[in-house]
Structures are given as structure tokens and as C-alpha cells.
Amino acid sequence: MSQIAFLGAIETGLIFALVAFGVFISFRVLDFPDLTVDGSFPLGAAVSATLIVSGVNPWLATLAAMLAGGCAGWLTAWMNIKLNILHLLASILTMIALYSVNLRIMGKPNTALLGEETVLTPFESLGLPYYYSTPLAFAVVVLIVVTLMYLFLTSETGLGMRAAGANRNMARAQGINTGGMIMLGMAISNALVALAGSMFAQSQGAADVTMGVGVIVVGLASVIGGEAVMPPKTILLALLGCILGSILYRLAIAAALNADFLGLQAQDLNLITAALVAFAIVLPGAKRSVFRKSGVTK
Amino acid sequence: MISIKDLHVCFGRGTPLEVHALRGIDLNIPQGQFVTVIGSNGAGKSTLLNALSGEIAPEMGRIIIGHQDVTRWPTHKRAKSVARVFQDPKMGTCESLTLEENLALGLSRGQRRSLRPALKSSKVKELKELVASLGLGLENRLKDKIGLLSGGQRQALSLLMATLQPIEILLLDEHTAALDPKTASYVLKLTAEIVEADQLTVMMVTHSMQQALSYGHRTLMLHEGQIIFDIHGEERASTTVADLLNLFERKRGEVLADDALLLG
Secondary structure (H helix, E strand, O other): OOHHHHHHHHHHHHHHHHHHHHHHHHHHHOOOOOOOHHHHHHHHHHHHHHHHHOOOOHHHHHHHHHHHHHHHHHHHHHHHHHOOOOHHHHHHHHHHHHHHHHHHHHOOOEEEOOOOOOOOHHHHOOOOOHHHHHHHHHHHHHHHHHHHHHHHHOEHHHHHHHHHHHOHHHHHHOOOOHHHHHHHHHHHHHHHHHHHHHHHHHHHOEEEOOOOOOHHHHHHHHHHHHHHHOOOOOHHHHHHHHHHHHHHHHHHHHHHHHOHHHOOOHHHHHHHHHHHHHHHHHHHHHHHHHHHHOOOOO | OEEEEEEEEEEOOOOOOOEEEEEEEEEEEOOOOEEEEEOOOOOOHHHHHHHHHOOOOOOEEEEEEOOEEOOOOOHHHHOOOEEEEOOOHHHHOOOOOEHHHHHHHHHOOOOOOOOOEOOOHHHHHHHHHHHHOOOOOHHHHOOOEHHHOOHHHHHHHHHHHHOOOOOOEEEEEOOOOOOOHHHHHHHHHHHHHHHHHHOOOEEEEOOEHHHHHHOOOEEEEEEOOEEEEEEEHHHHHOOOHHHHHHHHHHHHOOOOOHHHOEOO
16 A cells, blocks of 8 residues: 555545544434434535635634534434434435435535635645645544543533433433433534535545435444444543544555455445445454354353 | 322323323322332332323323422423432443443432533542442442442442432332342332431332331322322321231222232
8 A cells, every 4th residue: 555545544534533423422322323424424515615615714614514514413313302203214314305405505516626725725835745734634623523522421411411322211310301412412423424524525625415425334334443443441432443443444445445456446445335344243243152152251 | 398189191092002090199298208109010100100200291180399380391300309210220320321420410410411521520529428328339439330230239329319419309119129139128228218318208119018018107009090098107007018908908899919919
């Protein structure tokens, strides 16, 4: 693997660490299987790209993208809690609706950002080559987000949210408005995913309405992979596991695509991803049963 | 002071499975009274507790806790004045959180939850002392996930969590039924101590007539969604389990199946 391919994997891994944080909140903290992600990722991209092209400050555009993502997540949770639509279905409805919304926002299937000022512009003027400066910029973003998330999840409100996801009866009895917590958590989750979409568009130079396909699977792969490599004994370890899982996933993909003897091509990406996720889910159980067969007790 | 007026709860109204679980409950519980509730399966004991805690919305009637009409309040809003220990130890505590995190949740029950750290060192110190007072040695396991503890330990912690904030009423839903006899008697003893120390108003649902008579100040028996008798004071002090059975037969004109209630 060339150095540029390696740094490229790190860069994408860092962006998708943000998606992994979002998926961690919905799937792990709230126990809410949320597919809105596939719509809120391109939503973040579409909102920020459209605003940047029309001359809005890129930082403001990114913030607007997060707000839009937050609304999408909140809507999914609202449909589940207030309208009693099954969580998975509610998220699929939002995801499908967002496809149209994204087309409306951009007015066309994609928006190019070439030559526009983005949040990455200040990093580009550091004098480093782009393949160093971009991962560096994303590392800063991920560091800020992971710190804020850690502080939030260990705060009184964050603890209430974790209880609301883990044991709704107990949380209600302790005075936690579980419905409100789920709506807040889902909003945060999708705001993070939209932030990732916005960053991705700004680094790739375009927003595209189809860029969200499979994002949820990549996010899940990162969360599950991270858990397999680093057991999430504490909240901090779980968050760091998301980053690690996301980067490892990208490196694994890059390695697989670079291994010529496998004959894999770029279009095989989703196939490899699905295989990796299935593998990561089965692995912990398989390890146990192998040990049991050979008489090793844990 | 708790006051329940003509409370009716009906499940599945208009369907073939319609169950009229509570049929006009009228009840006043003065401050500091410990009420035990017995009744056979399906008598409405759990429904009464659920209606008080806010999990079930009544069809008719009013519930007043303190001086507030809470009939339409959801569970989380009532939690400021109502605390509850569940029958299943897994229900009352959150197994994926640590001991100290669970306790911190109890400590902020009914308070506004801020963005400040949930486990400040001063708070942890306070919690540690409280846990030490249980005498179970759990003060050294504050960072353990609560799923690692036994049912009895979890019920003891549930009780502690329920009393970390001032409350109007403590609801105990057969909270020793899932425990082995030795642990159950420990948890009951602990319950009596905590209730005595804090002078709590309590409603304890139990399957055991003996428990119902030996704990608390007043005993209610529910049958088919109604209070069929209500004894306290000297009358209760001289009542035995056999008397309860006789009383029940006289009141209802029917023989209570032996296995409907545990005598122990």
C-alpha cells in the first residue's frame, strides 16, 4: 500500500469515525436501530455544499448541516415515540424522504465544490501536502467531538440518556423522560452523521445524492469492529473503539483492494463491507465455541 | 398523604379480552403509614401500584399525591414524589451501568439533570458512605457493572436508590418474591429499617399473608379490583393468617383456593 493510499485510508477513517459515534449513540446507547444515517449523511453534504456554493461561510454551512441532520434524527425518533411507528420502519421512512429532500436542496443530483473555500482551506495553507493536511484537520475535528461526547455521556443528562436506552422502566421510575431522551439522542446521533457528510463533501470536492448508500453498514462495521478489537469496558474505551474500528476498517478495505492476487476491484467495496460486518458479528461467538470444543474455559 | 378516589382501570375496553382490573378503589393513606396489600392473582394489586406510579392511565377517578392531582401525570413526572422497587431485580437497576452510575441516577431523581459531570468526587464519597451503610461490602465495588451483582444485592441497592431523595410514597411491588428465603428476609429487614428511619409512607404488595400482617400498620385485601377489607390498629394486631382466610370467605361468600395465596 502506498503512503498516499495509507493516509487516504486514515483520512476517510477519521471522517467515518464521526458516523461511528452517531451509530454508537443510536444502536448502543439508545438501543434504537436507526437507518436514517443513509439519508442524513448526504443531507449534511447537500446542505453544506449548497450553502458554500451560494457564498455562505463554510463554518456556518457545516453548522447548518449538523442542524439539518439533527432534525432528521429527531423526526425519526418522533415518529417512533409519538406515532408508535416501529423504530426501524420510522428510520427507513425518514431515509427515503431525505432522498427527495436532498435533491430539492441541491436542485440537481450533485453539487461540485471545486475552488470553493471550505473548512479545510486554512489547513491547506499550512504548507503541508494535501494528503497530510486533510487527515490532520479531521484528526482535530474527531478529537474535539470525542471530548465533547465523553463529557456529555458522563454528565447527568448523558447518564440519564444511557439509562433510558438500557432500561426504560427503571429510567422512567428515576424521573427520566425516556421519550425526550431518545429524541435528543437521535438528534445528536444524526447531527454527527451529517457533520461527517459535510466534511466528506468538503474534502472530496462534491456532494452527491447517492453518497449515503451503505453508510449505516460502514458505521456499524466500525462500531462492531472497534468493540472486537477493544472491549468497551468504559464509555471512553467505547468511543476510542469507534475511532479505532473506523480506521482499521478503512485500512482493511485498502489492503484488500491493494492485494492484487485477490482480484478485487473498487466496485466490490460494498460486498467486502457486508462480509466484514458479518464476520465481525460472528467472530466473538465463534471464538467462544472453539474454546469450548477444545476444553479451554474462559 | 395519598388519596385515591373512585379509581377504575380497564384493559382492552370493547375487545373480547376486556379486563376490568380496578373497579372503584377509594383509599386514603396518611403521611407515614405503611400499608401492605394482599390479594390473589388478578386481584388488581399490581395494577393499583402501576396506576399510582403512572405506568397505567386510569379510565376514571383521581389520584392525589401530596396536594397535587397527578392523575394525568406520566411516570417520570411523578418520580419526584413516587419511588418504586420492582419485583424483578433486573428491572430496578440498570445492569450495563456501574453501581455508582445507578446510584447517581437515584440521587438526581426528580431533579433537573444538568450537563455537569454525573459523578463528581464529592458525590461519589457521599454514595460510598450510603452503600457502606448497607453492610454488604459493596462500597468497594462502586465501579463494577451492576449486572455482576446478585439479585439480593440489586434489590438492596434499589431500595437505597428509592430513598436517596425525599418522597411522598414508596411503592414495593413484591420486591422479595424473586429472592431466595434468606435473602428475602434480609431485604425485608432492610426495608423495615429504612422505612422506620425515614418515616416513609409505603405501599407494599406481597403474596404472603404472614408478611402482610407482620409488617407495617395497615393491611388491605383486593379481590377482583375492589378493596374487600381494610384492617389496622388493634383489630389487625389480633388477626392471624387463619382469620384472614375466614374473613375473606365470609366477605365474599366463597372459598379461597388454598394455592391462591401463599400462607408462609
